[in-house]
Amino acid sequence: MSEKAKALILQGPNHLTLEEFPLPEISDDDALIQVYACGLCGTDHEQFSGALPIGGPTIPGHETVGRIIKIGDAAKERFKVDLNDIVAVEVFQSCRNCINCNSGDYRHCVNHGLFDMYGFIPINKPPSLWGGYSTHLYISKDAMLIKIPDSLDPRLATLFNPLGAGIRWAVEVPNTKAGDVVSILGPGIRGISGVVAAKNSGAEFVMVTGFGPRDKGRLEFAKQFGADLVVDTQIQDPVKELKSKTGRLSDVVVDVTAKSTAAFGQAVNLCSEGGTVVIAGTKGAYGAENLSIDSIIYKEIKILGALGVDINSYSKAIEILNSNQFPFKELSRLEIGLDEAQNLLSELSCGRQDALHCLINPFK
Ligand SMILES: [Zn+2]
Ligand SMILES: [Zn+2]
Incomplete structure (x- = not known):
């Protein structure tokens, strides 16, 4: 093991530097992991390009899987893990003590929250190693860990984040039930994860939409993961296609597209009476083209926002990945x-x- 950690620092928009850091001292309460792999998602490149501002030079990377190489006794007890265990690291931290943490809503912890997430904490906060683009990651007392079974390849395990998102957005938030018709807008890794989650929860029919030639290969993958119908909205009308196959509209529609102005309007059109639309792909400053607000009223559609993932969905994601049921x-x-x-x-x-799945292996 090297005496020092090697990490990439995002200094400002589009500017990464490689630097070394001393390995931190580990006390009774905290731990250190050696990083196997860190998955990348849309947030990574938004952070990289400056679309998502940082609070000073930062080691990015928030989909990290690694092996515990140092851990204190109290930390073992709190995290229910041991030396040499392989773990995934939750993006959010939890003080386990405030009103929100106690009610289970740890993502709104009053002592941590959105600006104190792994991959977003500037290096000026000791011991600097707060991101996954690094050989080592510091595990604070308030971190949250998910144990990875030895039988699961740690690189595949980095999918805990997108698959956890699919589970939360396509099943947990809309309360998807056996027999439901589900439409997923966007065939990226989170869309495909939504297919897996919906199918796994017993959804009867899952449609996935994409747009144009770039999504062609992704829609093919969606089929391999169980999608019953894939539609290119550049040349096909998804409402017509869905109705021709199922005779009806969707109980649940999940929009995971980023910056697509047409998707919200489409989601409303695809939703059945009393159905649920989950909006999980952020649109930045963009609006919603062709949105029929009256349809929301007439069909009494429930519109739910979903921000990120939580630890229950991560744990279910690890179970699904380890089951080898889907061709990840x-x-x-x-x-x-x-x-x-x-x-x-x-x-x-x-x-x-x-x-579809990009990851950094810091020892490669
Ligand atoms: Zn991510
Ligand atoms: Zn808290």
């Missing part, structure tokens, strides 16, 4: 080292990279 190994995957991250993030931020 076959996903188009790009695994890079720290030195290639600048390039990959530039490609991702301008949509020039098509791999």
